[in-house]
Amino acid sequence: MGALQSLPAQPEYIDLAQKTGFSFEQIAILHKRFKQLSRDEETLRRENFSQIPDLACNPIRTQIIEAFFDKRNYHQNDVGMVEEIGFKEFLVVMSHFRPPSHRMTEEQRENVRTEKLRFLFNMHDTDNDGTITLEEYRHVVEELLSRSGALGKETAKGIADAAMLEVASISVGHMEPDEFYEGITFEHFLKLLKGFEIESRMNIRFLNMDTSTLCK
Amino acid sequence: MAVFLRRSSSRAAVTIGVLLLTTSFFIPGASSDNRDAARGGSNGTRGGPGQVLQVEKEQRNSSVHQETHTNSSADHKKPFPVLSFNYDHVRTPFEISLWILLALLMKLGFHIIPRVSHVVPESCLLIVVGLLVGGIIKAIGEKAPVLGYELFFFYLLPPIILDAGYFLPTRHFMDNIGTILVFAVVGTLWNAFFVGGMMYGVCQIEGAQLATVDLLSCLLFGSIVSAVDPVAVLAVFEEIHINELLHILVFGESLLNDAVTVVLYHLFEEFSHAGTVTVVDAFLGVVCFFVVSLGGILFGAIYGLLGAFTSRFTSHTRVIEPLFVFLYSYMAYLSAEVFHLSGIMSLIACGVVMRPYVEANISHKSYTTIKYFLKMWSSVSETLIFIFLGVSTVAGPHAWNWTFVVFTVLVCLVSRVLGVIGLTFLINKFRIVKLTKKDQFIVAYGGLRGAIAFSLGFLVTDSQMKNMFLTAIITVIFFTVFVQGMTIRPLVELLAVKKKKESKRSINEEIHTQFLDHLLTGIEDICGHYGHHHWKDKMNRFNKTYVKRWLIAGERSTEPQLISFYNKLEMKQAIMQVESGSSAKLPTPESSVSMQNVQPKEPVRQRAIPSISKSREQEIRKMLRANLQKTRQRLRSYSRHDLLIEPFEDHVSEARLRKQRAEMGRRMSHYLTVPANRQEVPSVRKVCFEPEHQVFTYDTECPNIQTSRPPDTVRLLTESHQRTNQSAELQELSAKETDIEDQQKVSRCFSDPGPKSDQDRDGSSTS
Numbered sequence: 001m002g003a004l005q006s007l008p009a010q011p012e013y014i015d016l017a018q019k020t021g022f023s024f025e026q027i028a029i030l031h032k033r034f035k036q037l038s039r040d041e042e043t044l045r046r047e048n049f050s051q052i053p054d055l056a057c058n059p060i061r062t063q064i065i066e067a068f069f070d071k072r073n074y075h076q077n078d079v080g081m082v083e084e085i086g087f088k089e090f091l092v093v094m095s096h097f098r099p100p101s102h103r104m105t106e107e108q109r110e111n112v113r114t115e116k117l118r119f120l121f122n123m124h125d126t127d128n129d130g131t132i133t134l135e136e137y138r139h140v141v142e143e144l145l146s147r148s149g150a151l152g153k154e155t156a157k158g159i160a161d162a163a164m165l166e167v168a169s170i171s172v173g174h175m176e177p178d179e180f181y182e183g184i185t186f187e188h189f190l191k192l193l194k195g196f197e198i199e200s201r202m203n204i205r206f207l208n209m210d211t212s213t214l215c216k
Numbered sequence: 217m218a219v220f221l222r223r224s225s226s227r228a229a230v231t232i233g234v235l236l237l238t239t240s241f242f243i244p245g246a247s248s249d250n251r252d253a254a255r256g257g258s259n260g261t262r263g264g265p266g267q268v269l270q271v272e273k274e275q276r277n278s279s280v281h282q283e284t285h286t287n288s289s290a291d292h293k294k295p296f297p298v299l300s301f302n303y304d305h306v307r308t309p310f311e312i313s314l315w316i317l318l319a320l321l322m323k324l325g326f327h328i329i330p331r332v333s334h335v336v337p338e339s340c341l342l343i344v345v346g347l348l349v350g351g352i353i354k355a356i357g358e359k360a361p362v363l364g365y366e367l368f369f370f371y372l373l374p375p376i377i378l379d380a381g382y383f384l385p386t387r388h389f390m391d392n393i394g395t396i397l398v399f400a401v402v403g404t405l406w407n408a409f410f411v412g413g414m415m416y417g418v419c420q421i422e423g424a425q426l427a428t429v430d431l432l433s434c435l436l437f438g439s440i441v442s443a444v445d446p447v448a449v450l451a452v453f454e455e456i457h458i459n460e461l462l463h464i465l466v467f468g469e470s471l472l473n474d475a476v477t478v479v480l481y482h483l484f485e486e487f488s489h490a491g492t493v494t495v496v497d498a499f500l501g502v503v504c505f506f507v508v509s510l511g512g513i514l515f516g517a518i519y520g521l522l523g524a525f526t527s528r529f530t531s532h533t534r535v536i537e538p539l540f541v542f543l544y545s546y547m548a549y550l551s552a553e554v555f556h557l558s559g560i561m562s563l564i565a566c567g568v569v570m571r572p573y574v575e576a577n578i579s580h581k582s583y584t585t586i587k588y589f590l591k592m593w594s595s596v597s598e599t600l601i602f603i604f605l606g607v608s609t610v611a612g613p614h615a616w617n618w619t620f621v622v623f624t625v626l627v628c629l630v631s632r633v634l635g636v637i638g639l640t641f642l643i644n645k646f647r648i649v650k651l652t653k654k655d656q657f658i659v660a661y662g663g664l665r666g667a668i669a670f671s672l673g674f675l676v677t678d679s680q681m682k683n684m685f686l687t688a689i690i691t692v693i694f695f696t697v698f699v700q701g702m703t704i705r706p707l708v709e710l711l712a713v714k715k716k717k718e719s720k721r722s723i724n725e726e727i728h729t730q731f732l733d734h735l736l737t738g739i740e741d742i743c744g745h746y747g748h749h750h751w752k753d754k755m756n757r758f759n760k761t762y763v764k765r766w767l768i769a770g771e772r773s774t775e776p777q778l779i780s781f782y783n784k785l786e787m788k789q790a791i792m793q794v795e796s797g798s799s800a801k802l803p804t805p806e807s808s809v810s811m812q813n814v815q816p817k818e819p820v821r822q823r824a825i826p827s828i829s830k831s832r833e834q835e836i837r838k839m840l841r842a843n844l845q846k847t848r849q850r851l852r853s854y855s856r857h858d859l860l861i862e863p864f865e866d867h868v869s870e871a872r873l874r875k876q877r878a879e880m881g882r883r884m885s886h887y888l889t890v891p892a893n894r895q896e897v898p899s900v901r902k903v904c905f906e907p908e909h910q911v912f913t914y915d916t917e918c919p920n921i922q923t924s925r926p927p928d929t930v931r932l933l934t935e936s937h938q939r940t941n942q943s944a945e946l947q948e949l950s951a952k953e954t955d956i957e958d959q960q961k962v963s964r965c966f967s968d969p970g971p972k973s974d975q976d977r978d979g980s981s982t983s
Contacts, residue, residue: 030743033743033744036744037742049742052741052742054741054750055738055741055742057757058734058737058738058741059734060731060734060735060738061738064735064738064739064742094739094743097736097739099648099649102644102650120728120731120732120735123735140727140731141727141778144727144730144731144734144778145778145779155779155782158782159723159727159778159779159782162723162782162785163723163724163727166722166723166724167724192724193724193725193728195717195725196725196728198732200648200649201732202732202735202736203648203649203736204736204739204740204743204745204747204749205648205745205747205748206743206745
């Protein structure tokens with residue numbers, strides 16, 4: 001703890017803090033963790049993530065890991081996937097999980113909510129066509145139920161179908177039998193999860209505490 | 217005209233209730249007179265008065281000098297008493313029933329008057345009724361029943377707490393457990409000491425005639441009056457529908473502060489007898505707190521696990537399932553009370569622990585029974601508590617001391633406000649979602665006192681101060697319930713506090729809730745931070761691998777939560793559809809979206825499908841019709857042990873039922889079947905079948921209905937399904953197929969399917 005406090009505010013930290021909204025202590029802690037994960041290299045690769053033991057039993061670990069390498073989450077209006085990321089990208093992805101500050105206006109809160117929902121949307125929309133198709137949604141549900149074996153696979157289809165139906169009904173309402181619902185666009189996604197209060201739920205507690213000694 | 221009738225009928229209800237009650241007090245008065253007269257005539261003859269009996273006694277007295285056999289002959293010549301009046305031996309149950317009947321008639325009356333129930337919360341009205349009844353009883357000169365310790369704590373309070381604990385929204389509760397604990401423990405301690413200290417200061421004021429009250433008594437008083445009361449909070453907050461966070465904060469606080477209240481109360485009681493306080497005593501007090509709360513929770517958890525384990529084996533005796541839930545919970549409460557542990561926390565822990573496993577094991581009917589019995593008992597208890605509060609106010613001996621009472625009310629208010637503000641300042645440092653000023657105001661304003669404070673006050677042994685304390689406690693209770701209870705609703709409107717979300721849980725939200733849980737756990741793991749989600753995930757996994765295996769019967773133990781949620785949703789839709797007839801709307805009401813719109817269109821492939829000959833089709837149709845017939849026949853049987861269905865079947869005419877089924881079948885086939893382009897078995901429904909069937913199948917004459925459906929029937933149906941989407945026969949066939957399955961589903965829904973999710977008060981199941 002003492003070593004951390006004596007770190008000066010490095011210039012790149014200032015830039016990062018401005019961009020992501022983290023405090024200097026939080027950035028320092030995350031930097032330490034980054035170095036731990038990357039074995040003191042400059043960049044992180046997918047293999048580094050796969051070595052986290054606790055992550056192995058997570059049913060959606062693939063999607064989580066992919067989210068880190070997805071350029072859409074870097075706030076640079078870029079698309080595509082990368083093979084390795086630096087600390088800046090790591091931090092930008094992490095910043096999606098910051099809680100909204102206490103003194104935010106309604107508009108800022110709305111922006112935070114849109115940003116978080118955009119992150120979720122990107123996680124579902126793997127082929128980056130701007131919509132979540134039925135196949136992609138089915139994949140999501142299958143992953144969630146992936147620990148239940150064969151029973152899960154068939155039910156997953158049914159559940160995903162019912163869910164898709166619900167989205168279509170909420171967003172479009174009335175459809176002729178020969179009309180076709182392409183997929184969940186981002187606007188429909190926003191509408192769907194309007195009551196979800198994601199800005200209070202999708203948060204991690206980035207405490208000002210040195211946690212890298214607690215787990216691998 | 218109708219309004220007038222309604223008003224007069226409610227007034228009639230109230231009048232009848234009051235009359236009934238006063239009559240009950242006249243009768244014992246009358247009976248006691250007669251009894252004295254009878255006792256004057258002969259000695260030791262028990263039994264009520266009666267003209268015949270009295271005549272008999274007089275005859276016996278007059279002929280006491282005669283010989284015995286003329287006596288006996290005189291006895292033989294008497295007419296047989298056709299009608300006699302004996303009130304005493306039914307007195308106690310009669311009066312109890314009468315009280316409960318009065319309470320319920322009052323409740324009925326209030327809801328018929330719409331205007332009043334909007335402005336005044338029910339609790340206030342019931343207290344007023346209690347005051348009236350108490351006044352009448354006092355005017356008659358009878359002794360009114362008092363809300364004593366035993367009656368309240370052993371009979372009236374447990375149903376309310378069990379109802380609250382069983383339907384506690386566990387997810388919200390656990391998410392905010394830190395905040396709730398801080399408010400409950402630290403807040404109550406602060407309140408107790410502040411009120412006690414300030415009142416001691418007030419008592420030192422010259423000219424208030426309060427010099428006899430010493431510090432320990434003041435602290436005792438402070439500890440009694442500082443606890444937020446769950447009954448009052450429930451009664452008021454139920455009607456204002458604020459958002460879940462605030463509701464669970466205030467309500468959770470009112471439940472968990474019981475441990476603190478118990479410890480403080482016993483502590484100060486002991487100290488005031490002993491006279492001196494040492495450091496060791498204070499330290500022991502702290503230890504006692506931990507023992508009381510953790511011990512209570514432990515007792516509750518043990519009984520909860522026992523109850524869950526027992527429910528695993530009840531698949532053949534469904535009738536007594538609800539009783540297990542009630543009795544295990546009550547035993548948990550009483551066992552905790554034996555050791556002076558916190559009974560309330562024990563009861564809550566029992567309900568919370570037991571619920572997920574019991575619900576997976578018991579039948580749908582048992583679930584409904586449990587729900588309704590709990591609501592019924594807690595409703596009756598609550599009503600009785602408030603009425604008794606009113607009655608005891610009028611009846612009890614009072615010692616009104618202006619200074620003491622006024623200052624008590626003021627100090628209670630001030631301490632609550634200061635406590636909430638101070639604690640929120642501390643808590644907000646650790647919360648992700650901070651509590652705003654509006655939230656703080658509601659939390660402070662919602663700190664109502666109630667009957668627990670009153671009953672505890674009754675236990676104070678020093679009678680001189682007891683009356684004064686009781687008066688002050690009653691004043692505080694009245695103030696909080698009346699003033700705060702009545703004004704909280706307009707204040708909530710005024711401050712535009714967020715209300716409870718009225719929408720039902722949708723499948724999308726459930727998917728995303730689960731997704732978010734896993735996502736946040738994953739991110740925490742990547743950060744290397746063992747946070748809230750990490751431990752929750754670990755506990756879920758432990759629960760799934762070890763605990764569920766032991767406590768849930770059959771295959772339900774491996775069912776993931778998403779699937780059980782989806783099944784419940786399906787079941788609900790099916791029940792809704794059948795119960796409301798063909799005009800029912802499924803949860804996606806105004807849309808005409810069906811699976812055809814959602815499925816991506818594929819080019820029609822040329823497939824070599826074996827076509828079904830006409831004769832085969834006829835065969836299939838006959839088989840289907842026969843199955844329908846047999847299912848309906850089976851449903852007719854009824855016995856108390858079988859609990860098959862169904863009176864429902866008798867009410868509905870055949871034609872209407874068939875029409876309903878056809879309608880539902882058609883809709884279901886749109887919504888739940890994956891349509892024709894895919895080669896898939898409609899496997900969604902398979903998930904529903906297995907556990908329920910173990911109860912249902914009694915005869916083996918109809919093998920088609922059982923789980924191992926003859927594969928060829930299924931395959932043929934789906935293949936014919938796939939032929940074209942538009943052919944009329946096909947639609948009829950598919951309708952019939954879904955007809956059967958849905959009919960089965962419906963019939964299973966009415967016999968013993970799994971529990972369905974609750975609407976109003978319960979939260980999500982533990983994730």
